[in-house]
Structure formats: structure tokens, C-alpha cells
Amino acid sequence: xxxxxxxxxxxxxxxxxxxxxxxxxxxxxxxxxxxxxxxxxxxxxxxxxxxxxxxxxxxxxxxxxxxxxxxxxxxxxxxxxxxxxxxxxxxxxxxxxxxxxxxxxxxxxxxxxxxxxxxxxxxxxxxxxxxxxxxxxxxxxxxxxxxxxxxxxxxxxxxxxxxxxxxxxxxxxxxxxxxxxxxxxxxxxxxxxxxxxxxxxxxxxxxxxxxxxxxxxxxxxxxxxxxxxxxxxxxxxxxxxxxxxxxxxxxxxxxxxxxxxxxxxxxxxxxxxxxxxxxxxxxxxxxxxxxxxxxxxxxxxxxxxxxxxxxxxxxxxxxxxxxxxxxxxxxxxxxxxxxxxxxxxxxxxxxxxxxxxxxxxxxxxxxxxxxxxxxxxxxxxxxxxxxxxxxxxxxxxxxxxxxxxxxxxxxxxxxxxxxxxx
Numbered sequence: 001x002x003x004x005x006x007x008x009x010x011x012x013x014x015x016x017x018x019x020x021x022x023x024x025x026x027x028x029x030x031x032x033x034x035x036x037x038x039x040x041x042x043x044x045x046x047x048x049x050x051x052x053x054x055x056x057x058x059x060x061x062x063x064x065x066x067x068x069x070x071x072x073x074x075x076x077x078x079x080x081x082x083x084x085x086x087x088x089x090x091x092x093x094x095x096x097x098x099x100x101x102x103x104x105x106x107x108x109x110x111x112x113x114x115x116x117x118x119x120x121x122x123x124x125x126x127x128x129x130x131x132x133x134x135x136x137x138x139x140x141x142x143x144x145x146x147x148x149x150x151x152x153x154x155x156x157x158x159x160x161x162x163x164x165x166x167x168x169x170x171x172x173x174x175x176x177x178x179x180x181x182x183x184x185x186x187x188x189x190x191x192x193x194x195x196x197x198x199x200x201x202x203x204x205x206x207x208x209x210x211x212x213x214x215x216x217x218x219x220x221x222x223x224x225x226x227x228x229x230x231x232x233x234x235x236x237x238x239x240x241x242x243x244x245x246x247x248x249x250x251x252x253x254x255x256x257x258x259x260x261x262x263x264x265x266x267x268x269x270x271x272x273x274x275x276x277x278x279x280x281x282x283x284x285x286x287x288x289x290x291x292x293x294x295x296x297x298x299x300x301x302x303x304x305x306x307x308x309x310x311x312x313x314x315x316x317x318x319x320x321x322x323x324x325x326x327x328x329x330x331x332x333x334x335x336x337x338x339x340x341x342x343x344x345x346x347x348x349x350x351x352x353x354x355x356x357x358x359x360x361x362x363x364x365x366x367x368x369x370x371x372x373x374x375x376x377x378x379x380x381x382x383x384x385x386x387x388x389x390x391x392x393x394x395x396x397x398x399x400x401x402x403x404x405x406x407x408x409x410x411x412x413x414x415x416x417x418x419x420x421x422x
Contacts (some may be wrong), residue, residue, distance in 0.1 A: 010241035012205050017245075020209055023160065025254045028168045031147050033256045034263065035072070037217045038170030040069065042136070044129055044176075044232055046250075053128055057082060060125060062131060064118050067139040071168050073146060076116040081109060084122045086306065087412070092119055099155055102197040106134035109142040133177035133198055137169040143168060155200065162201040166209040172230050174198060175206040175239075180232070202262060207231070207238035215243070216251040218259065227341055301391045302375070308392030309372040309407050310380050313399060372404040 012020065028036055042048045051062040057080050064078040083092040094109035094117075105124035110115040118138055124131050144150050148164075150157050165174040177198040199206070214224060224243065228236040286305045370393075371378040371387040378389035386393055398407050 010238055012208050023163050025224050028255045029079055036167050055125055063135050071143045073138050079117045082118045084120050100200050107136045108138045109143050111142045133173040136173045137165050140164040158200045161321050162199040166213055171210040175235050178203040178206045203235050204238050207235045208242040211239050211242035211246055215246045216256050247353050303390040303392030306392050307395040308387055309396050309398045310394050311370050311372050311401055312397050313368050
């Protein structure tokens with residue numbers, strides 16, 4: 001493939017590069033050059049985030065408070081509003097609409113009168129690393145509200161938030177999270193790949209901006225290696241290619257003075273203070289909100305008090321696979337002359353088919369009973385009234401996981417009509 005075509009993939013278009021640099025230079029002009037070249041480049045490590053994490057509201061406050069400190073907004077007190085994804089739950093306060101399919105799990109509600117209010121989806125608190133990047137972006141929004149005039153156009157404002165996250169030193173976190181490939185349940189007890197996006201700028205543009213910042217700081221090979229260490233493979237490739245394109249004197253274009261005119265770097269203790277020692281509203285005993293969600297709790301207890309259904313299906317296919325597959329796989333190895341023993345492959349296939357047919361017949365006499373929650377799939381017995389894994393209350397029986405949503409809707413209609421479901 002010609003080199004110029006590679007450049008189209010690994011770099012933003014030329015007009016986009018010019019616009020990104022100009023917008024970053026605008027932040028430098030309005031807010032000073034110091035954060036761009038002197039703020040710590042935050043890494044997803046305990047060095048920069050030493051606070052304890054237990055997965056509740058107090059933990060979220062600590063993450064927000066630390067990021068506000070890094071953004072120069074340590075004078076603001078944090079209030080957190082956790083949005084539970086439950087039926088009939090109120091709409092999340094202040095949550096913006098997604099513009100380009102990005103996942104908005106943490107957002108700025110308001111910052112005024114010494115208080116920074118942040119909204120967060122409860123499900124996001126089960127993944128602390130992704131949560132920190134999303135919170136860093138929300139804090140970048142808070143910085144723009146306090147120090148810059150945010151444009152009224154939402155798309156331009158969201159774009160400037162991404163650029164501000166680079167300017168404040170959050171770029172490793174937000175670039176890494178700009179595009180991630182994760183897995184999710186499809187409602188049929190199977191996982192499917194999907195893309196998770198943070199912000200409106202893609203990974204190519206974010207990696208380019210991060211490389212611009214690295215050049216403005218005058219980082220050498222060791223510093224670049226340290227940055228790419230925490231980036232995904234694609235983002236790291238975009239970053240390395242951008243370094244080739246960006247001139248070493250990019251700082252002059254951004255409005256950054258010569259390094260001789262930079263102030264002295266603050267001490268590490270000033271950069272990374274002990275926030276727990278300064279907290280006055282943290283109780284001595286464990287905060288109930290710290291155990292409400294729990295770190296990496298996953299599906300355990302996620303449906304407490306919510307309805308689920310028992311999916312009852314024939315176990316024929318499951319039993320057939322259980323009997324036939326091991327025979328076919330082991331027989332295939334033996335048929336290739338394993339340790340001198342040779343069995344014709346058609347014998348192996350015939351035996352596997354016979355066992356599979358026997359499994360289909362036997363399995364029709366058995367029932368496979370599982371929780372309808374796609375993330376759970378716990379085996380159930382007819383006597384159970386709650387799922388022992390996700391905690392959901394079993395409110396009926398369905399024949400296929402795809403019937404779950406229809407059953408929930410029918411249950412809500414019954415409750416609205418004042419009837420008691422069977």
C-alpha cells in the first residue's frame with residue numbers, strides 16, 4: 001500500500017490537524033501555557049490515583065476531587081448524583097445527548113457557588129479504569145466552564161472538552177478510552193463485541209493532540225515510550241505516526257515560550273496530595289454507599305428487588321453437545337495416528353452422531369432452567385423464588401430469553417391494572 005494512503009489512516013486530514021492545533025493554541029492563549037507543558041501526564045496507576053476505591057458514592061467523590069485538584073479546581077467541593085438504571089427511574093439530571101454515538105457515563109451537572117456537581121451512571125462504577133477517563137472528561141468540562149467561554153454549539157463545546165482533557169494532562173486516560181472494544185450480552189446468554197467511545201474526537205485526533213503536547217514538552221524517546229505504554233495498540237500507532245508529522249518547534253505555534261521561561265515544577269507532594277487526610281465529611285466508619293455497588297461486583301445483586309423470569313427450555317441440544325463434541329474432538333486426534341493408534345475418521349463421526357442423537361432424545365426428558373437476565377444466566381430450580389446470583393425476584397416462566405422484554409412489559413401492565421401476576 002502506498003505510504004500516502006497509510007497517512008490517511010494514521011493521521012487526521014490536514015485541515016483537521018490545523019484546526020486541532022489552532023483550538024489547542026486558543027486554550028493556551030486564554031488560560032496560559034503552564035498546564036499544557038507542566039501539568040502531570042496522568043497515568044492509570046496508583047501513583048496518580050492512590051485513593052481507596054470501594055465502588056460507592058464516597059469513592060466517586062474522591063476520584064472527582066483528585067481530578068479537580070489536577071485541573072487547578074481544588075477549591076470546589078464535590079457532589080455526586082448516581083443514576084440507577086431501573087424501571088421508572090427519573091431521567092438523569094443534566095446528562096447531555098450523545099452526538100456521535102459516544103458513551104456518556106459521567107457528566108458535569110453544574111459548577112458554581114463552590115460546588116461541582118457530577119452525574120454518573122451506576123453501571124459505570126463497576127469499571128473503575130473506564131470511570132476515571134470519563135470523569136477526567138467531565139472535569140475538563142468543568143475547567144472550561146470556570147476558565148473559558150464555552151460555545152453555545154454543543155458539537156463545538158464537546159470538541160473543546162476533548163481538547164481541554166489533553167491540555168490539562170488527562171490525555172493518556174482520554175486517548176486510551178476514546179475507542180475501546182468491549183463485550184456485552186445479547187439477551188440470549190451470549191456475549192457480543194461492541195465499541196465503547198469516549199468523547200466526540202476519535203482516537204486518531206486524540207492521539208495526534210497527545211503527540212502535539214509531547215512535542216511541546218520536548219519529550220524524548222523515554223517519555224514517548226512511557227506514554228505509549230498505557231495506550232491501546234491502535235492509539236499507540238496513531239501517536240507514533242503523529243510524532244513524525246509534528247515539528248519539534250510546535251510549541252512556538254501554540255504560544256508556549258522557551259523552556260528557560262517556564263516556572264519551576266512543583267513538588268510531587270503538591271501534585272499528588274493526600275486527599276483523604278483533608279476530607280472532613282468522610283465518616284470514620286465505612287460509608288454505606290461504599291458497599292452498595294462494590295468494586296467489580298458485576299452481576300451479583302444487580303437485580304435486587306427487580307423482576308426476572310425463569311427460562312425453561314429443553315436441554316436436548318445442550319446434552320447432545322456434551323456427549324458428541326468430546327468424542328469427535330478426541331477421536332479426531334486418535335484418527336491422526338496418536339501414539340500409533342489409528343481409527344478411521346468415519347467411525348469417529350458415526351460415534352459422535354450416535355451420541356449426539358442419544359443426547360437429543362435424553363435431553364428432551366430434561367429441563368434447562370436459567371435466569372432471564374442476559375448478564376446472569378444462573379441455573380435455577382422450580383422451587384427458587386429469587387435468583388441466587390443477580391438477586392432478581394422470579395415472577396414467571398418464559399420459554400426463550402428473547403421473550404424477557406415482552407414479559408416485563410406484560411408484568412408492568414398487570415401491576416398498573418392492579419392485578420396480581422400468577
